[in-house]
Amino acid sequence: MSLFTPRAPLAERLRPRTLDEVVGxxxxxxxxxxxxxxxxxxxxxxxxxxxxxxxxxxxxxxxxxxxxxxxxxxxxxxxxxxxxxxxxxxxxxxxxxxxxxxxxxxxxxxxxxxxxxxxxxxxxxxxxxxxxxxxxxxxxxxxxxxxxxxxxxxxLKALGEDDLMRVLERALISSEGLPEAEAEEEALRLIAAAAMGDARRALNALELAAELGGGRVTLDAAREALGAGQPVFDKGGEAFYDLISALHKSVRGSHVDAALYYLARMLAGGVDPLYVGRRLVRMASEDVGLADPGALRQALAAVEAYQLLGSPEGELALAQATVYLALAPKSNSVYRAFAAARRAVETHPDAEVPLHLRNAPTKLMKELGYSRGYAYYHDDPEGSFAQAYLPEPLEPMRFFDPRGEGWERKVAERYRELRQRFSAARRKEPPDPAR
Incomplete structure (x- = not known):
């Protein structure tokens, strides 16, 4: 006859039986x-x-x-x-x-x-x-x-630390819990903080800490029960996307400390560092863009450095790129312009390219007017500005609207100058397409 008597885990023994017993x-x-x-x-x-x-x-x-x-x-x-x-x-x-x-x-x-x-x-x-x-x-x-x-x-929301403290304290006084165990306040606080809103995890850690401490839940016993590593998120789950979203938005919002925190938390949770690197490259184009063209080079260099060094050394390069992107001036003008261009493609998928912009590698194509009247910028800048570039239905459209910070202010000046030259040249008599 076995002397072993199975006993349900503490979390199961303390499962609430009424709504009034539910914490949180x-x-x-x-x-x-x-x-x-x-x-x-x-x-x-x-x-x-x-x-x-x-x-x-x-x-x-x-x-x-x-x-x-x-x-x-x-x-x-x-x-x-x-x-x-x-x-x-x-x-x-x-x-x-x-x-x-x-x-x-x-x-x-x-x-x-x-x-x-x-x-x-x-x-x-x-x-x-x-x-x-x-x-x-x-x-x-x-x-x-x-x-x-x-x-x-x-x-359902993750339980707060105060909620978890109530759960742990109930376990120490309940007849179904650990009424004979003694616990240090600091140890309970550590368990409540490390449980990340999970009551089951908190109770499992408490039960193990009491066993390790011989009936006393000490700070050392709590640390040992919790273990050195703790998964922060399921790499395919909701929390994963919450964290990458928080990293991206912290970089976009220029909050360096928050960006570093979310980066460190993701890496500690086991995310593929190269996935983070790819997201940093995306941020460099989407949110920094022409405000600091060097941001893209920094992000790419960080990915290359990680590929060369691996973890943990290469993670420092990702941190450097994260800080650089968060500190950089911001612009999403290219992101918005490309999105607008995509929408134009959806509404005008077959708009005809102006004849003078088409290539004419054959005699027939030349006879049909391909490339005729094209003004080569380096030979005829004024004529180049006077000719149409967009298909006729799209001619009034404008996609690019530089309003960012940093270097993009110079880009905006150049863009305004170019638009003025296009407008001035188009108001004059257009070049003879037969020339």
């Missing part, structure tokens, strides 16, 4: 808020919980199902498929005859493919199944519109 998510669980109103009315709607790990998605689903005395069927979209959905439907039909509704909790709902999601649709729509999906990914991109339209999306 007051925007959903507080008085007059959606989830509490549903329970008070005794009727659930299908819904999708979107939020980071450890914020209570599974817990809330269980509380809601219990609150309306519904059967709770839990599945993970990682392992379940159409077969499992059909079995759940069959059981739900049997439960209906017994007068009990069925709540189907589908964890990681974004991992269901279109066919699997479509299999749920008729049963969610008929009300046979009340679907509660959970996902860390943006439902706008990962859940079919048809299923999304039949389920309300509720956003």
């Amino acid at each position: 998510q007051e925007h959903l669980t507080g008085p007059g808020k959606p989830l509490r109103v549903m329970l008070e009315n005794g009727r659930l709607a299908s819904m999708i919980f979107w939020g980071p790990p450890g914020t209570g998605k599974t817990t809330l689903a269980r509380i809601l199902a219990n609150g309306v005395d519904a059967r709770f069927v839990a599945m993970s979209a990682v392992s379940a498929g159409v077969k499992e959905v059909r079995e759940a439907v069959k059981q739900a039909q049997e439960a209906v005859s017994a007068g009990r509704p069925t709540v189907l909790f589908l964890d990681e709902v974004h991992r269901f493919n279109k066919a699997q999601q479509d299999a749920l649709l008729p049963h969610v729509e008929s009300g046979l199944l009340t679907l509660i999906g959970a996902t860390t990914e943006n439902p706008s991109f990962e859940v079919n519109p048809a299923l999304r339209s039949r389920a309300r999306v509720y956003v």
